[in-house]
Amino acid sequence: MTQATADAQTADFMALAMEMAARARTIVLSHYGVAPDVIAKDDQSPVTIADRECEAAMREMINARFPDHGIYGEEYGVENADAEFVWVLDPIDGTKAFVTGKPLFGTLIGLFKDGAAHLGVMDNPALDEVWAGAPGGPATCNGTPVSARTCADLADAWLCSTSPQMHLGINFDRFERLRHACRYELYGSDCYSYGMMAKGRVDLVCEASMQPYDYAALIPIVEAAGGRMTDWSGAPLGLNGDGTVIAAGDPALHAAAVAILGG
Numbered sequence: 001m002t003q004a005t006a007d008a009q010t011a012d013f014m015a016l017a018m019e020m021a022a023r024a025r026t027i028v029l030s031h032y033g034v035a036p037d038v039i040a041k042d043d044q045s046p047v048t049i050a051d052r053e054c055e056a057a058m059r060e061m062i063n064a065r066f067p068d069h070g071i072y073g074e075e076y077g078v079e080n081a082d083a084e085f086v087w088v089l090d091p092i093d094g095t096k097a098f099v100t101g102k103p104l105f106g107t108l109i110g111l112f113k114d115g116a117a118h119l120g121v122m123d124n125p126a127l128d129e130v131w132a133g134a135p136g137g138p139a140t141c142n143g144t145p146v147s148a149r150t151c152a153d154l155a156d157a158w159l160c161s162t163s164p165q166m167h168l169g170i171n172f173d174r175f176e177r178l179r180h181a182c183r184y185e186l187y188g189s190d191c192y193s194y195g196m197m198a199k200g201r202v203d204l205v206c207e208a209s210m211q212p213y214d215y216a217a218l219i220p221i222v223e224a225a226g227g228r229m230t231d232w233s234g235a236p237l238g239l240n241g242d243g244t245v246i247a248a249g250d251p252a253l254h255a256a257a258v259a260i261l262g263g
Contacts, residue, residue: 007136013085014119014134017109020061021123021130024054024091024107028125032098047095051075054091054107062087072239074213086112086239088216094190103127104192110216115238120217122191131195133224139198148227148249149200154181154256157203160193161185166209171244174232178206178260194218197249198225204257207245212238215245222247228254232261 001009031050055075062071070086072078080086087109092098094105103126110120119134131141138145151157159182161167167175179185182204189196191214193205198221207214215229215237222229229247231237234255237245246261248254 010119010134010136013111014121014132016061016065017111017119017121018130018132020058020109021107021121023057023061024109025123025125027054027057028092028098028107032126033101047075048092048099050098051091051095055089058087058089058091058109072212072216074211081239084114085118088112088213088239090191090213090217093214094192097188097190102188104188104190106191108191108213108217110213110219112216112239116236117216117219117223120220122195122217122221124192124195127192129195131198131221133198133220133222135220137224139221139225141195141199146199146225148197148222148225149203151203151250152252152256154178154253154260155183157182157253158201159183159185159204159206160189160196160202161187161206162190162193163187166207171208171232174261175206175208178204178257181260191218194222194247197227197247198222200249203249203253205245205247206257206261208232208243210243210245212241218247222249225249227251230254230258232258234258234262 055073070080070083073089090108093108098105106122106124111118122131133139196202219229227249228251232244
């Protein structure tokens with residue numbers, strides 16, 4: 001495949017991702033602003049009709065356009081997982097935020113190629129922001145290029161994590177060491193933390209208990225913005241892993257964080 005052909009293929013995939021994000025936004029906003037019915041899944045995490053409608057619509061769009069592609073979704077599972085291209089979908093990342101009216105939730109649409117993150121889109125419908133990252137291009141927010149900021153020293157870093165409770169168990173002590181090494185910590189931003197990093201407002205995002213649909217779309221955005229995103233040991237994030245994620249806007253800061261978390 002020539003570079004021109006590869007670029008055209010990526011453009012086709014990104015066009016579909018943007019179409020899916022727009023469709024999901026319409027569904028999400030039709031349910032936002034009212035108290036939705038909440039169903040507890042087997043792991044006690046919440047799900048709403050909006051989550052399920054969004055994923056069903058996106059899966060239909062993928063199967064219509066690229067029927068040979070795989071899909072890994074939060075609500076409806078995995079199909080054709082051995083395909084060269086696998087779409088990874090989280091219809092509403094931050095369902096608790098969505099249910100309670102907090103506007104930081106987002107739709108996450110990632111595409112893996114041969115087991116590695118290829119492109120990603122994050123739509124934050126309540127904020128009217130669409131983030132994207134793909135090979136050969138800058139990270140963007142609503143089409144405008146964004147970039148992470150330089151911060152090589154943990155003592156100067158602003159750290160985000162969805163919740164300290166997600167680190168309870170074997171990961172908690174390592175997270176606490178990182179937290180104490182940083183300047184400030186913030187909680188509760190869900191996927192939006194990675195957007196704040198991509199535009200240079202925070203420096204680190206440290207998560208645990210994560211599934212591929214929680215991070216697949218975010219890797220290309222962070223890395224296209226100049227950052228680095230891996231598991232806590234520094235290994236690439238794929239469709240199988242230990243659930244840990246460390247993202248940094250500055251690769252030197254990422255190395256410093258991995259030195260603490262990987263031990």
